[in-house]
Amino acid sequence: MKNPLNLLIVLILVATASCKSPKKTDYTYVFQDPEKSIEVRVDDLVSKLTLEEKVAQMLNAAPAIERLGIPAYDWWNEVLHGVARTPYKVTVFPQAIGMAATFDTLSLFHMADYSALEGRAIYNKAIADGKEGQRYVGLTYWTPNINIFRDPRWGRGQETYGEDPYLTAMLGKAFVHGLQGDDPKYLKAAACAKHYAVHSGPEPLRHVFDVTVSKYDLWDTYLPAFEELVVRGKVAGVMCAYNAYQGQPCCGSDLLMTDILRNQWKFDGYVTSDCWAIDDFYKNHKTHPDAVSASADAVMHGTDLDCGEEAYKGLVQAVKEGKITEKQIDVSVKRLFTIRFKLGMFDPVSMVKYAQTPVSVLESEPHRAHALKMAQQSIVLLKNQNNVLPLSKKLKKIAVLGPNADNEISVLGNYNGTPSEVVTALKGIKSKLGSGTEVVYERATTFTKDTLLVYRDVTAQYSLDGKKGVKAEYFSNKELSGTPVVSRMEQDINHSWQEGETVVNQMKAYSFSARYTTDYKATETGIITFEVEGDDGYRFTIDGKEVLNAWTRNRWGAKSFKLQTEKGKSYRLVIEYYQDGGKASIKLRAGDFKKTNFQQLANRLKDADAIIYVGGISPQLEGEEMKVNEVGFDGGDRTSILLPGVQTEIMKALQSTGKPLVFVMMTGSAIATPWEAENVPAIVNAWYGGQSAGTAIADVLFGDYNPAGRLPVTFYGKDSDLPPFNDYSMTNRTYRYFTGKPLFEFGHGLSYTNFTYDQLSIPANVKSGNNVSVKVRVTNSGSRDGDEVVQLYLSHDSKDKTALRSLKGFKRVSLKKGESQVISFTLNPQDLAIVGEDGTARQPKGKVLITAGGSQPNQSAISQKKVAQKVLTVL
Incomplete structure (x- = not known):
């Protein structure tokens, strides 16, 4: 080098480089090195495990492997509508069915994002508190429940996003994206789509039930949401169901687990059984003789984790007997450790931004505000005759009655956490009105009886x-x-x-x-x-x-x-x-x-300016595999969809006072209210609204929030509208196939303002396989600002079997009075396709009726310009 200055620069650069911190290479094992790829690290770790250690890691309560520095971990956690069952105080959002009623994917995304942050804070705090490895503090959440709510009698339908495959898929995908985050390397938390598949009651039969449905129903109704979350949503986990499908337990199904999930959809995440579902193989389904055979078959079908304490322990013996190879065990163990590595559990806190989440996010102000917002968004105004609502805040006396008026259990739903404060309807109303209005409260009835303690x-x-x-x-x-x-x-x-x-x-x-x-x-x-x-x-x-x-x-x-x-x-x-x-x-x-005398009660309330009856049902009556000794309920399910008769009787007495009567209904499912729909002037469906339910209810009742929730399920008028509960055929089920007249239809919901639709724009025709652009103008033609849920439905004019109509787009928008907005949708070939009898999707040629508006199309909605319609021809 001829130039001395250049030589000096080189020497300085070399010296500078030698002074940098050297790369850490003193790891005992390759899997400990965060610079290595996750695949390399997982392969190294699993190669060091004994068969017994591998099998132990395939139970939900995976023990520590102390010789390798692997901490204990329990996979079992829930985040249905906020982190559930944790020992720490958390934000509780509305129950899943209520969140579905918002028809707002962005709200679902933020709810999941906030819940994941709270989950991270809990996980971090649990480690600091020495609770690592305990249940309900981990980062693997067995949510969302994307089963189709095909029958309102199912007690767990409250955990779902309703009866429609498209709505379920879009909300579920938004939830997964919010929960899992957008980091290119690490998961914020791991979501899990459940219960795969064709699972929706009856609860008392779930451990023995064998479902058979047509290929059409399977692919048209039961699988679309799972396909969306697996293929496009990139969900980390899937939970297989308790029941059997076509003679095989779901967790050991050739079709569901092997052909579809792993082969067609190329799912490479982890699969967990529902809890003790592998035990059902030999205890209830009787398809296998013992735990050894059941566990081997489940793993060979791709079920990586046994939520249970017994069955998968038989895998050691299964390997020894040649029923499964250790190499097949390795596949599952690698999938499980891949999730834990993606969660950053084996990396320095400084490398994983989510691991730095502070405990201050628990019940933080943005989270509590969003819980209130979603409770407000979820409320559906079913009826408002003569504009009884909103009520004036200047009324002198208001009576608040009913079994849900001050019931914290109903507010919180099931699979819930515990917040620092719960606002019931009674508390919300009292807080809204202050000392200027006398609020009289009586429980008056239980959910089913006129005699109460x-x-x-x-x-x-x-x-x-x-x-x-x-x-x-x-x-x-x-x-x-x-x-x-x-x-x-x-x-x-x-x-x-x-x-x-x-x-x-x-x-x-x-x-x-x-x-x-x-x-x-x-x-x-x-x-x-x-x-x-x-x-x-x-x-x-x-x-x-x-x-x-x-x-x-x-x-x-x-x-x-x-x-x-x-x-x-x-x-x-x-x-x-x-x-x-x-x-x-x-x-x-x-x-x-004491037995409540309804007429005497009504006489005592004649001087009230308005009466609010808060009834419906409760998670005390509907839910997962429950023992309930009440008429109309069985095992967590309902035997009748009618509102319990005692509630109708008391409302008849209250109506006789001549005072404005408002029925606030809490429920996780559709309730038939034929008398109320005909006679009660105002009906509000408030679901199980979460920690701020009472505030949201009061906001709607007294006009501080303009309701815009929409029904994610059909409200039928009577029990005879329904096919047998254990019939999984979709014939005459849900708005897509029901040929009767519903009491309140899917997508229904009123407002304190009015919206009209015009200028629907679609091409006259389109070649098969191309996208279709749809535009429609919506105008707030009423006197108040408010939200509107724009819904897009398709109806095929086809000789082939197909739905009466199907939701294929929705957007929730806010419009000031007098404001108009053009809403755009894009229909892709998948949206325009129909499923054949053989289960395959195709896009038929012919006419498709496209409807855009604030509800499903009917003559009244069309004449009042609540919807706009045009015909598209597919060439």
């Missing part, structure tokens, strides 16, 4: 061995055995814990038990009723005699016993309780049963 405070009458209160003994097992962890006096028996939450001292709410003992001293001769309510199992004895027994799992079960008392006499009360899993709660209350 009126509670009284008897805690002053509790004592034991000269000490006031109740002796509480807590055990760290479910059997009440051994020495109690803690024995202490408490004021009464009224407890609720999330799983993993601290019960006493260091004992957590994981499979514990408790015994509560006290002497109740009667202050009068007569009858008092004791009611015990518990989540899981309990038994109640009085003076050594068992009077109530719910020792088998009893989700939100309340039972009562009438005790004949003698003044001055003491009675020994003992409640024994155990937690089996999930939320834990146990309560003892006392009171007197």
